[in-house]
Amino acid sequence: MDISYLTFAMAVIILMLKPGPFMLTCMTLxxxxxxxxxxxxxxxxxxxxxxxxxxxxxxxxxxxxxFGMIFIFLKAFTAMLLFHMGFKGLKTASELDTEGAEALKDKIKPRSLFANFTLGGLIQLSNPYDYVFILLVIPSFFATTAFAPMDITYIYLTVCAVDIIINGAYVVPILYFQKKIFSPALLKKVNLVTSICLLLIGLYIFSTIFMRDAMVQTNMISEEMAMLTSLHSLIAL
Incomplete structure (x- = not known):
């Protein structure tokens, strides 16, 4: 394919500048x-x-x-995992008065790297806007629906490179200044606030379950299924 990956990268940068659940979780951590x-x-x-x-x-x-109906349930599972991490963080923050600051810091740090790895995968897997990007934006940009493995590799590496740059611009300054101003009292406040943020991100992800317009546009779910699930939601309320 005759592709300008630099132009594609610029388009990806514009799309990634607005923080979503993934970026918000990175910033929270x-x-x-x-x-x-x-x-x-x-x-x-x-x-x-x-x-x-x-x-x-x-x-x-x-x-x-x-085919996208399954991702509604994946989004719900992702939200539940965020709720679990948020409530666990609130419990840990409340223990600062009975534990030493260093002991609490050590307890907070390992809060399951595997759980964070899994959460990252689930957020990617359950985000319908990523599917809109893959199924609509990429084919429209390159004017084709036939992608060779090498084409997909180049596209993926371009997106990852942009992702690292954008994430770094948000995350690195936070990590740098966090080390400069650390104190035991601040640790408790930060852990409390970030745990609440995880809960709010979980609520946001859960709320997007009921926003299915993007899925309908890409035929991920049919219009009839969208109407049916909306009706079920109203009945549940």
Missing amino acids: SFEGRWRSVVAFWSGYAVMRLVLYFILLSTLTLLPAG
Whole structure:
């Protein structure tokens, strides 16, 4: 394909400048100074993105209408995981008065790198806007629905490079200044605030379950299914 990857990268930068659930979670982890957790979270997101890019772009013409219904349930599971991490963080913050600051800091740091890796993958897997980007933006930009493995690799590496730059611009300053102003009292406040942020991000992700316009536009779910699930939601309320 005759592709200008630099132009594509500029388009991706514009799309990524607005922080979403992924970026907000990275920033939340950064406020606690947990760079290992940030790396684990981003790695899970990047690995799942690689899998999705190859599966979706290589089978673009074979995807059936309605396949996106499963991602509504994945979004709910992701929100539940964020709720769990948020409530666990609130519990840890409340223990600062009975534990030493260093002991609490050690307890907060390892808050499951595997859980953060898994959470990153789930956020990628459950985000319908990423599917809109893969199924609509990329084919429209390159004017084709046939992507060779090398094309997909180049596209993926371009997106990852932009992702690292944008994430770094948000996260690195937070990590740097967090180390300069650390104190035991601040640790408790930061852990409390970031735990609440995780809960709010979970609520945001859960709320987007009921926003299915993007899925309908890409035939991820049919209009009939969208109307049916909306009706069920109203009945539940």
